[in-house]
Amino acid sequence: MKNRLAEFDDGRRCIACHATNMTVAxxxxxxxxxxHTSDLAALQAAVVTDQQIQDVTRPQ
Numbered sequence: 001m002k003n004r005l006a007e008f009d010d011g012r013r014c015i016a017c018h019a020t021n022m023t024v025a026x027x028x029x030x031x032x033x034x035x036h037t038s039d040l041a042a043l044q045a046a047v048v049t050d051q052q053i054q055d056v057t058r059p060q
Contacts, residue, residue: 001053009044 007013011029013020016036023030029038 001057005048005053008038009040011038011040014038015043 004013007020008015011022011024014022014029014031014034014036015038017031017034019031019033021032023032024040027040029040029043030036
C-alpha cells in the first residue's frame with residue numbers, strides 16, 4: 001500500500017484510473033490514458049499514517 005501511495009505522490013500512477021502511463025511536467029502529473037491531471041504538491045502534502053493504512057486494509 002505504501003508503494004502505491006508513493007507512486008501517486010511521484011506522479012508514476014494516476015489517482016483517477018490507476019494507470020501508469022503518466023507524463024510529469026511543471027509540478028503536474030498527467031495521465032495519458034484518462035487525461036486526469038494532478039497537482040503533485042497537493043498530493044505530496046497529504047499525510048497518511050501507518051495506522052490509517054492498516055485501518056483500511058485490515059480484513060473485517
